Amino acid sequence: MTEGQPGATTESKTGATTEGKSGTTTEGKADTQGSTGKSAKLESQQVSKVKSYFSEHKPSVQRIEKSRVSVSIGVALPATVELYDLPPDVIVVSGACPIRYFVWGDDIVLVDSCTRHVIEIIPGVA
Numbered sequence: 001m002t003e004g005q006p007g008a009t010t011e012s013k014t015g016a017t018t019e020g021k022s023g024t025t026t027e028g029k030a031d032t033q034g035s036t037g038k039s040a041k042l043e044s045q046q047v048s049k050v051k052s053y054f055s056e057h058k059p060s061v062q063r064i065e066k067s068r069v070s071v072s073i074g075v076a077l078p079a080t081v082e083l084y085d086l087p088p089d090v091i092v093v094s095g096a097c098p099i100r101y102f103v104w105g106d107d108i109v110l111v112d113s114c115t116r117h118v119i120e121i122i123p124g125v126a
Contacts (some may be wrong), residue, residue, distance in 0.1 A: 069106040
């Protein structure tokens with residue numbers, strides 16, 4: 001990870017990031033900048049809630065093969081990847097944008113619905 005510009009790596013708890021720049025993962029934490037300038041971050045209990053739900057209720061949405069699209073935390077998805085609303089029991093909102101998901105192989109991928117940046121990948125649940 002290269003971080004060449006001063007100020008480009010500010011903690012986004014205050015929303016003070018450079019204009020128009022998307023954050024990348026920092027030390028394994030999902031960190032993407034939404035349209036409001038605030039970062040989409042998930043607490044570990046929110047991730048656990050999603051993981052627990054999908055462990056008991058297998059998603060019935062279209063599964064995307066891993067060979068079809070490359071997925072990494074902090075990277076925006078192409079528009080061809082359809083995102084789905086989380087079930088009412090596990091709706092997660094981070095900032096002004098609800099978190100949506102898709103099934104990638106056997107993994108659940110959580111995505112910021114405003115920026116389409118991947119926030120979390122939950123392996124082997126689907």
